[in-house]
Amino acid sequence: MPGWQGRILRVDLTRRKFVVQELDASIARDFIGGRGLAIKILWDELPPGTDPLSPHNKLIFAAGPLTGLTNVNTGKLVVAAKSPITGGYGDGNIGAWAGVYMRRAGYDAIVVEGRANKPTYLYIDERGVEFHDASDLWGLNTWATEDKLQKIHGRDAGVLTIGPAGERLVKYAVVVAQRGRAGGRPGMGAVMGSKNLKAVVVKGKGEIPVADKAINKIGIEAVEQGRKMPGYSFWMKQGTTSTVEWAQEASVLPTYNFSEGQFDEFEKIGGAMVEKMEVDLKSCPLCFMPCGHWVPSEEGTAEVDYENIALLGSNLGIGDLSKVAELNRVADLMGMDTISLGNTLGFAMEASERGLTKEFGYKIEWGDYKAARELAIDIALRRGFGDLLAEGTMRASQRLGKGAEELAVQVKGLEVSGYDCHAAPAMALAYATSPIGPHHKDAWVISWEVKTDRLGYTREKAAKVIELQRIRGGWFEAFVACRLPWVEVGLSLDWYPKLFKAATGIDATPDYFNEVGDRIYALIRAFWIREYGYWSRELDVPPPKWFKRPLTKGPLKGAHLDYDKYNELLSHYYDLRGWGQNGVPRRSTLKRLGLAHVAETLEKYVEVP
Ligand code: PTT
Ligand code: SF4
Known part of the structure; x- marks a missing residue:
């Protein structure tokens, strides 16, 4: 089965045992990998109603057939589990050497279950798994943990780690790699913490089998084309941060906590300012268009991306890039999602303005950076009012x-990512129907929407959301590569079926990828329904x-937004x-997608039309 290693590594932390399982060829064809493989495993194996923070939850690190092959930004890894913040399906896509080495060590995915009886880290290579005591790592921040583990295992070890927030089960704790890379917004770091798993260290030097060795040549041609695209040189200067302007x-x-769509001091935190202040540029592995812009922060340096700036800057009324970067740095060190953190701090500021935090003895004003920094640390350590906010804004x-x-x-x-939708119904729909809760990853339809009938609620808009969900949430999350070459510099999508064919031998058409995307979406929706035990349209509605x-x-x-029109959309x-x-x-859709059996389960909870 070229393209795949055909092996899934299963790790049981409770019993300190591991086993290598064969990846079924039909599952590989129907779900490809990454998010597809993750939802297939969760649907098939997770006992319904599992507490996300119990030993029974499964933490899945899943690569895809493109991971680790060529330099077309293939150093990515999906981290997935049942989410503790939403109670539904959760995942994130993290740039990590650990993903590349996992493939080179001979695994397409690592599935971790159980709970270690003491802080533990895993060392994984071609020979299997070693279980190591992590007592002296527990409590360390993510960067210190990575440094320590690389000192022990070498600089050529890929490390995935959690910080103090994950250890304390903060509901939006993330998994961190290579310092600036953080993934798994819906609490994947908390799931890792609940298993007493501080880190996963991966090494691998083997070959990844491919159907056609020409894949390297195809990759080089794609990269050459990408570098020639008109947007490439500007992208290299500002990356995602130009999105602020x-x-x-x-x-x-x-x-101001999503109350407005413009910020008077935007220039002080925008892409031009990032370009001026930049001190370093880093990337995920195997990337030809690095976007990790590092700038000085109040107490160090940090990588800033658009979402981080928007949520920790304008959303809080903070118009100073070094302060925003410092909040970003705290989030990275502690291992917390910047998007949910920024939302939570903004929520606290607005609630405080309205006098709602008084009875908790807490007060914080818009733009108060010092208080925000302290509160961020309190959240990570679950101290005082921070403990309440560690549960997320809904709770x-x-x-x-x-x-x-x-x-x-x-x-x-789950908290909304960086786009205000007062005047963007399609983006609001994209958020409300996103399979992990409101994140732009599956459909960044807003860049299209603002150029069209902006305030309309047309069928065309719903169709566009689905088109993007299929490509972004289907293709890229299943074969697992960074989508930004296509989104940001305009690399043609045609390269991906070519790369996929060279990797796997499968003559994949866009229709094949779209169908896999639809299958993944249907199964993820079924998973949410099963875990909630019911469904209602109200769950697919944006924030009030x-x-x-x-x-x-x-x-x-x-x-x-208008309720009636949104409902039509x-x-x-x-x-x-x-x-x-x-x-x-x-039922007919499930049957078409080869998921007829899923209807039988759903019937227990809802009417299946
Ligand atoms: C991603 C989400 C994003 S999306 C950002 S900024 W973005 C935030 N980054 C965080 C951070 O940094 N530190 C932190 N403590 N928390 C953070 N939370 C937020 O996490 C990310 C890049 C980006 S930067 C984007 S858009 C693209 N996302 C991709 C995706 O989802 N799929 C895919 N196939 N390719 C993608 N390419 C781009 O990757 P999540 P990363 Mg990511 C400091 O993790 O959970 O998906 O949330 O992981 O390696 O940092 O790559 O303007
Ligand atoms: Fe990572 Fe950015 Fe490169 Fe994508 S473009 S692989 S997110 S550094």
Whole structure:
């Protein structure tokens, strides 16, 4: 089975045992890898209703057939599990040598279950797994942990680690690699912490089997084309951070806890400022267009990306890049997602302004960087008011009561990423229907939407969301490569079926990838339904703030979403996906995707149309 190693490494932390399992060829063909493999394993094996922080949850590190092959940005790895913040499917896509070495060590995926009886780290190579005591690593930040482990195992070891936030089960703790790379927004770091697993160290030097050795040549040609694209040189200067200026112009820059779409001080935190202040540029492995821009922070240096700046800058009213970078640095060291952290801090500031935090003896003002930094650390260490915020904005707002729910900018419990949607219905739909909770990864439709009938709720918009979900959430998350060459510098999508064919021998067409994407989406939706035990359209609706509190400034002053029209848009979405109007995949759709058996399970919980 070229392209795949055909082996899944199973690790049981409770019994300190491992076993190598064969990857079934039909599963490889139908789900490819990455997110596809992860949801297939979770659906088939996780006992329904499993507590995400119990030993029974499965933490999955899954590569795809493109991972580790060629320099077309293939150093990526999906980390997935049942999410502790949403209770549904969760994953993230992290740039990590550990993913590349995992493939070179002969594994397509590592599935970790059970719970170690003391802090543990895993050392994995071609021969299998060693279980090591991690007591002296417990409590260390992510960078110190990585340094220590590389001192022990060599600089050529890939390391995935959690920080103090993951150890304390902060609901939006992430897994960190190579310092600046963080993945698994929906609490994958907490799942790792719940298993007493501090780190996974991977080494591998073997070959990854491919169908056609010409893959290297194809990769080089693709990279050459990418480097010649008109957007390439500007991308190299600012990476994702130029999105700050774009978002300001488009009135979608999250500002004051998603109350506005423009920030007066955007220039102080934008891409031009990043370019001016940059001290280093790093990348994920095997990447020809590095986007890890490092800038000085108040107390060190940190990598800044668009989302981090938007959520920890404009969203908090902080117009100073070195302060924003410092909050980013704290999040990286502690191992917390910057997006949920920025949302949570913004939520605390707005709740405090309204006097809702008084009874908890807490106060914080907009733009107060020092207090925000302290609060971020309190969250990671679960101290004082931080303990409440470590649960995420949905749960925190329920505790605060008195209307605080309307200040929580979340869907299904996960905080929204960096685009204000008061005037962007399609992006709001993309957030509300994202398979991991509201994240732009599956459909960054907003760049298209602002150039079209912006305030419309048309069927065309629902179709565009699905088109993007298929490519971004289907193709790229299944064969596992960074999508930014296509999204940001315009590398043709045609390269990917070619690379895939050279890797696997499968003559893949866009239709094949799209069908795999639809299969993955249907199974992920089924997983959510099974784990929730019910479904309702209300779960696919964006946060109330965008409906109820219009923008008060800027060219789109007065704009807000409309409930009835949004509902129509959602109906188009369900219809185009082949799902019923209750948000449940139709029996006929499941059958077409080879998932007829899934309907039998769903019938226990919902009406399957
Ligand atoms: C990703 C999410 C993003 S999306 C950002 S900035 W972005 C935030 N980065 C964080 C960070 O940094 N530190 C931290 N403590 N928390 C952070 N949380 C946020 O995590 C990321 C890049 C980026 S940067 C993007 S858009 C693209 N995402 C891809 C994706 O999802 N799939 C894919 N096939 N390719 C992608 N390429 C790009 O990768 P999550 P990373 Mg990522 C400091 O992790 O969970 O998916 O959330 O992991 O290695 O950092 O790559 O403007
Ligand atoms: Fe990583 Fe950025 Fe390169 Fe993508 S473009 S592989 S996110 S460094």
